[in-house]
Amino acid sequence: MNETATATTTPNRIASHKTAEAMIVMEHVNKWYGDFHVLKDINLTVARGERIVLCGPSGSGKSTTIRCINRLEAHQSGRIVVDGIELSDDVRQIEAIRKEVGMVFQHFNLFPHLTVLENCTLAPIWVKKMPKKEAEVIAMHFLERVRIPDQANKYPGQLSGGQQQRVAIARALCMKPKVMLFDEPTSALDPEMVKEVLDTMIELAEEGMTMLCVTHEMGFARTVADRVIFMDKGEIVEEAPPEVFFTNPQNERTKQFLGQILNH
C-alpha cells in the first residue's frame, strides 16, 4: 500500500543500474510529422556531466531530438528516460522531467512583460513554491554568474541580443536543472555577441553541467564537447569525440558537411 501511495505523488524512477548512471537515455525513438519521418530510430545515452554537441544540416532532426527530451515535442515510439524518470503521457512525469531539464532557445523567448529579475524568479516561485526573497537571491546569484546583475530591473526589450540570451541561461539555471538543453543559442545573435554567450556556456560546462547543444559553432564543439553527434535526414549518422570527429570523419555525409562549414 505504502509503495503505491508514494508512486502517485513522486514520479516513478527506474531503479536499474544501467539507466541510473545515465542522465538521459533515448532508445529507438521515432517521430513522424504526418508522413514525414523526422526521427528515425534515435539511440543516445548521455552520462552525467557529459557535454554533447549535435550538428547537421537544417532539417536533420537535431532540434527535434532535444525538444523530445522535455516533451516540447512528443515522440511516437521508443523510450526516453531522464534521470531515471521515464517520459510518458502522464502529466506528472512530464512535469517532473521539466523541473530537471533547463532549456535555452534560439530566440531567447524571454517574457517581455516581466523584468529580468522576474523572468528568473517566475518558475522558482510558481513551480518550486519558493519564497520570493529566496528566489531573488538565487536569481541574482545566477545573473552575477552570467555577468549582468546590473540589468536585473530592466525589461528584456532594453537589452542586447547577447544579454538577453545570457538572461535566458540564468533563467533556466535558477531552477537548478540537472541537464541543460541548448537549441542553437547563438544562431540569432550578431557576430560580436556570440562570444559572450559561448563563454557563459563554456563556464557552465567547466562546472560539470550535463549539456546537449545544437549548434553550428564548431570551435565550441572542439573545446567543450565530450562527443559530437552528426545527424542527417532524421538519423544519427556519426558520433565521435571531437578530435576524431573533426580530423577523421568516417561517413561520407559527415565529410561533405564538414567540408562545407569548415572551409569558410
Next chain:
Amino acid sequence: MKPSRSAFLSWIYDPKIRGIIAQVVTLVVLGLLVGWLAHNAVTNLAARGIASGFDFLNDPAGFGILQTLIPYTESDTYARVFVIGLLNTLLVSALGIVAATILGFIMGVARLSKNALVSALATVYIETFRNIPPLLQIFFWYFAVLQAMPSPRQSLGWFDAVFLNIRGLYLPRPIPTEAVTAFVVAVVLAFALWWVIARWAKRRQDETGQPFPVFWTGLGLVVLLPYLASLVFGSPFTWELPQLRGFNFVGGWVMIPELVALWVALSIYTSAFIAEIVRAGILAVPHGQTEAAMALGLTPQQRLRLVILPQAMRVIIPPLTSQYLNLTKNSSLAAAIGYPDLVGLFAGTVLNQTGQAIETIAMAMAVYLTISIMISLFMNWYNKRMALVER
C-alpha cells in the same frame, strides 16, 4: 539647376515659410467657411421665426415615452426628456457591453479550440454575425422574432416567473425587505474580505512560497456570507411575480421588446468582432512564449495566467475599447424600431416638435463626443501603463 539670379523672391523656396503660408491660408478659408455657415443659419432661423438658444429645454414636452428609467409625465420638460434618452442609451450600451464581452471571449477562445466541431461552430457564428449589417440584425430580432411572439394570454412562460410575449420580456421584480441592509453589508464585507485575503495571500507567498487559492476562497465568501445573512436576518427581497390580469401582465419587471431586440442584436453583432480581437490577441503571443513556460515546468493554468494572458491583454484591450465605443454609437440604430434612445428621442421627436435642429443635434453630438473622448482617454492611459518597455 542654377540658383535663382536674384535674391528678391528666394524666400518663397524656404520650406519653413511655405509651411507658415499654407497654415495661414487654411485658417483663413476655414474661418470664412464657419462664418458663412453661422450667418446662413442665423438668417434662416430668423426668417422662420425660430428663436435660437436653449430656452426650449424648459418647455413641457407633452408626449409619452415608451421606457423611462426615472419618473416622467407628459408635462415634464425637454431637459428631462434629454436625460431619459441619455439613460436609455446608457442602459442598452451597458447591457450590450457586458453581453458582447462574455459572448465574444467565449467565441474567440472557441474558434481557437482544437476540437474541430467547436471551432467550426464558432467560425460560422463569427462570420455570419460579423457580415450582416447591424440594422438588419435589429430588424430580424424585432420583427421576425419578437413581433412573432404570442399574445400575453399565450405567453411562453418559465417557472411561472419569467414570461415572453409580444409585449416584451417579463421578469420577477425584487422588492427590498427590512433584511436588505444586512444583505448589502454582507456583500460588501465579503468583497472587502476577498481583498484582504488576496493581500495576505500575496504576502504569505512572497515569504513562504506557499500559494493560496484566493479566487475560489473569495468566490465562496461572496456566495456564503450573503446566504448566511439571509438565513439569520430573513430574506432580503420578496419577489413580485408578473401575473396575467385580463389581457396583459401586471407586476414584475418588463423589458420592452424594443430593448430586447436592440440588446440581443448589438450584443451578438459586436461579440463577433470581439471574438476576432480575442483570437488575434492570443495568436499574437508567439508560440515560443508557451514553449519557454513549458520548459520551465509551469502548468497549463500558470502558463495562461502568468505568461499568455498578460501579453494577450495588451493586444486585446485597445481594440476592445473601441468596440465598446462602436456598440454605444450603434445603439442609435434604436430609432429604427422605436426604442427611445438619445438619438431617436431627443434628436428625433424633440427636434421635430421644437424645430431646434442645431441645438438638439449639437447636444446629442456632444454626448457621443464626450463618451468617445472619455473612452479614448482611458485607452491612452491604459496603453501608457501597460506598454512593454523597449529600450
